[in-house]
Amino acid sequence: AKDVYLNWNVTWVNASPDGFERPVIGINGQWPCPQIDVNLGDQLIVDVYNxxxxxxxxxxWHGIRQEGSGVMDGAVGVTQCALAPGQHMQYHFDINQTGTYWYHSHDMGQYPDGFRGALIVHDPSPPFHFDDEFTLTLSDWYHKEMPGLLNTYQSTANAQTHGAEPLPDTALINDSVSTKIKVLPNKTYLVHIICIGNWPGHFWVIDGHEMTVVEVDGVYTDPYPAGDKFLRVATGQRMSVLIKTKSDTSKNFAIWDTMDVNMMFIFENRTIPENYNPNATAWLVYDEAKPLPAPPVFHHIDFNDDFVDDVNLVPADHEPLLEPVNHQIIMDTGVTVINGVPRHTVNNKTYIAPKVPSLYTANTVGSEFSSNPEVYGQVNPFVVKHNDIVEIIINNHHNNLHPWHLHGHHFQVLQRTPVDGGFYQGLTSNVSTTPIRRDTIMVQNNGHAVIRFRADNPGVWMLHCHVEWHVEAGLMATIIEAPETFPDSVHAPPKSHYDACKAYPQQTSG
Ligand code: C2O
Structure with a gap:
């Protein structure tokens, strides 16, 4: 175990990932933002200057559970104040879990402007063999910057168009449209896939290679043979697959990715423009002198098509179903117009960020959360007791999909309906005795999901749809876990976190 120290200056830089130049948020003058590589047991220390x-x-640090270090979770309005321009902040936490993660800004709908990158935690003794590894990030991409897009999205005019989300201009792989991965023949590669996008889910495949799923969201799975089927990842989700390269190096292969046109067009009753290209292509290169296969024609993956989804996966540790449930939370989620603006709601309340981070106040204010929205916001709080087995039911009353992400935990996925599968009416009889665990789940339209976790990580954790449009439109709740046991670091946050609140007392956003 070692200390991994990073010193980051976060600034605007210009980049043209798809040929269109625009300002993006980079680190130390570079964009795409760098991948962080750490080993199990390391401490990660990041000094950030805004x-x-x-x-x-x-x-x-998406997916890092922050056990005992919830104050480092980086969720603005929940675990810290925003870091104002010209200020420093230090994050430091122990890495005690392995797998595929990422980091991103959690302030003001900012990360789709480019402030996002891979975070890979290497395992000294993984449960499978591989010779080498590489990462593919998938995302939607916009030519306009987020503040302007968010203003349009959260406008009265847009309430008349049913709160339609801005459409991405392109799809990117590794923040590029020309990623080439050089491979050697007869090797086994571990491929980390991270959906770092803003909105649509992605379907992807490595052409001509059998893929075996071995990890989702940092949880090892029993090896699952995906063959050459498309795999789905929702915004915020990750997945690792093993591939074996060919002995014949005379051909190169395409890696295909397509953004979900169901989410962008079909469920929203929008016509797909004639020339709209939802695809991104990268290449597995065996021989640089040989041609690169052409990008695919338009893909439209239908929900009846045969693609690999997460519900069939089994965690490699075969952790048994958590039971009995001590605390059940039912969340009915929907869309509505509030004060003339299109908003998303949890049990009819839209999230409004507090002025003081909920973590700093959760153990003292209790019911004041609802009584003083000026200070405490409207944070849709659910208070759970230490070590309770918590079951959360998400009934999605909107005609579109929502990838729900919980901070601070991996949860078991007990049940998830198909599209139009209906709302919760109890568990069906075929719940797995060893359900898959992950930190982000795609909840399908007019359907529901049931998740469970043990409340063994005191802190205040965001539970939100990972679509950044919807975060800013209030599709968020707060799990306040065992506030009576909060560590001292919460009552006396590290100096740079405390200073952030002094420098920037008027917080406005999650
Ligand atoms: Cu990827 Cu609330 O986070």
């Missing part, structure tokens, strides 16, 4: 000039920021 050099943006015109925007605040804050970094979340």
């Amino acid at each position: 050099g943006l000039g015109n925007e605040s920021t804050g970094i979340h």
Whole structure:
């Protein structure tokens, strides 16, 4: 175990990942943002300077459970104040889990402007063999910057168009449209896939290679033979597959990715423009002198098509179903117009960020959360007791899909309906005795999901749809876990976190 120390200056830089130049948020003058590589047992220390000039920021380490270090979770309005321009902040936490993660700004709908990157935790003794590894990030991409897009999205005019989300201009793989991965013949590669996008889910496949799923969201799975089927990842989700390269090096192969047109067009009753291209292509290169196969024609993966989804997977540790449930939470989620603006709701309440981070106040204010929205926001709080087995039911009353992400935990996925599968009416009889665990689940339209976790990580944890449009439109709840046991670090946050609140007392966003 070692200390991995990073010193980051966060600034605007110009980049043209798809040929269109625009300002993006980079680190130390570079964009795409760097991949962080750490080993199990390391401590990660990141000194951040906000050099943006015109925007605040804050970094979340997506999927890292922050056991005992919830104050480092980086969720602005929940675990920290925003980091104002010209200010420093230090994040430091122990890495005690392996697998595929990422980091991103968790402030003001900011990360789709480019502030996001891979975080890979290497395992000294993985349960499978591989010779080498590489990462593929998948995302939607916009030519306009988020603040302007969010203003349009959260406008009265858009309430008339049913809160339609802005459409992405392109899809990117590794923040590029020309990623080439050089491979050697007869080797086994571990491929980390991370959906770092803003909105649509992605379907992807490595052409001509058998893929075996071995991890989702940092949880090893029993090896699952996906063959050459498309795999789905929702925004925020990750997945690792093993592939074996060919002995014949005379041909190169395409890696195909397509954004879900169901989410962008079909469920929203929008016509797909004639020339719209939802695809991104990268290449597995065996021989640089040989041609690269052409990008595919338009893909439209239908929900009746045969693609690999997460519900059939089994965690490699075969952790048994958590029971009995001590605390059940039912969340009915929907869309509505509030004060003329399209908003998303949890049990009829839209999330409004507090002025003081919920973590700093959760153990003292209790019911004041609802009584003083000026200070405490409207954070849709659910208070759970230490070590309770918590079951959360998400009934999705909207005609579109929502990838729900919980901070601080991996949860078991007990049940998840198909599209139009209906709302919760109890568990069906075929719940797995060893359900898959993950930290983000795609909840399908007019359907529901049931998840469970043990409340063994005191803190205040965001539970939200990972679509950044919807975060800003209030599709978020807060799990307040065992506030009576909060560690001292919460009552006296590290100096740089405390200073952030002094420097920037008027917080406005999650
Ligand atoms: Cu990827 Cu609330 O985070």
